[in-house]
Amino acid sequence: MTEKSNWEEFFDAHAQAYEDNVFTKNTIREVDFLLEELSLQPNSSILDVGCGTGRHSIELAKRGYIVTGLDLSSEMLSRAEDAAKSAGVNVNWIRSDATQFSLPEKYDGAVCLCEGAFGLLGRRDDAISQPLSILCNISRSLKPQAKIVLTVLNATAMIRRHTNKDVAEGSFDPLTIIESSECPPREGLTPVAVRERAFVATELILLFRLAGMSVLNIWGGTAGNWGRRGLDLDEMEIMIVACKTAEPSAAGYTAA
Ligand SMILES: C[S@@+](CC[C@H](N)C(=O)[O-])C[C@H]1O[C@@H](n2cnc3c(N)ncnc32)[C@H](O)[C@@H]1O
Secondary structure, eight states: OOOOOHHHHHHHHHHHHHTTSGGGTTHHHHHHHHHHHHOOOTTOEEEEETOTTOHHHHHHHHTTOEEEEEESOHHHHHHHHHHHHHHTOOOEEEEOOTTTOOOTTOEEEEEEOSSSSTTEEOTTOOTTHHHHHHHHHHHHHEEEEEEEEEEEEBHHHHHHHOOHHHHHHTSEETTTTEEEEEEOSSTTSOOEEEEEEOBOHHHHHHHHHHTTEEEEEEEEOOTTOOBSOOOOTTOSEEEEEEEEOSOOOOTTOOOO
């Protein structure tokens, strides 16, 4: 049997508590926002990467879209499936690592929200290959000109939280902008060692470009507080709105 990745282990154990997080409480307004940005025709198809318990996927399906939700954690997906059944909607759930999926040219739009895989690094993941392979896979799955909305951790906020002591102790790496911590998935459970990567806007523009997508807007994307506002240094998350303009050109990219 293959070893579970650290994030799979974390989210499998966290699944039952996930929707207690305050940042999950704005789904309806977030979906309104997504639909304004994605410019979709009725009945369009949408891919939700790192869909978690399916809160955006299910709300999008309720509004008549054809939705695929992809996630690494079987426990998160099992909750998503139950919630979709209770809501009376169909969503195509796929269990996969976002660095490895292949769903060519199917989708009219994509979302990857609240660090849905992007920047949640496995034990051996590389700081550049992990996000780039996810973007290349998403890009390949989009029709030409289709849009994506993605939210990721903001490097400036992460850097401002850390000190040289953290660097010396290994809990923050200024070269890769990776924070390493031991995080209990729920109260009373054994902590799981996890790595989270934050990004600066210019490298995101470059990564999107390598994946064949042009960045249209960069806004404040902090979970629970999305807005069409400029970034400031303390914004927890960055929102990228981008559009597929070419095939991924990242040299040597073999993922999916
Ligand atoms: C913070 S949750 C976000 C869930 C959802 N997008 C939302 O906004 O509520 C992150 C999700 O990403 C998933 N995830 C983490 N690493 C992944 C990977 N490599 N491939 C696919 N999903 C992954 C986790 O299982 C988890 O469900």
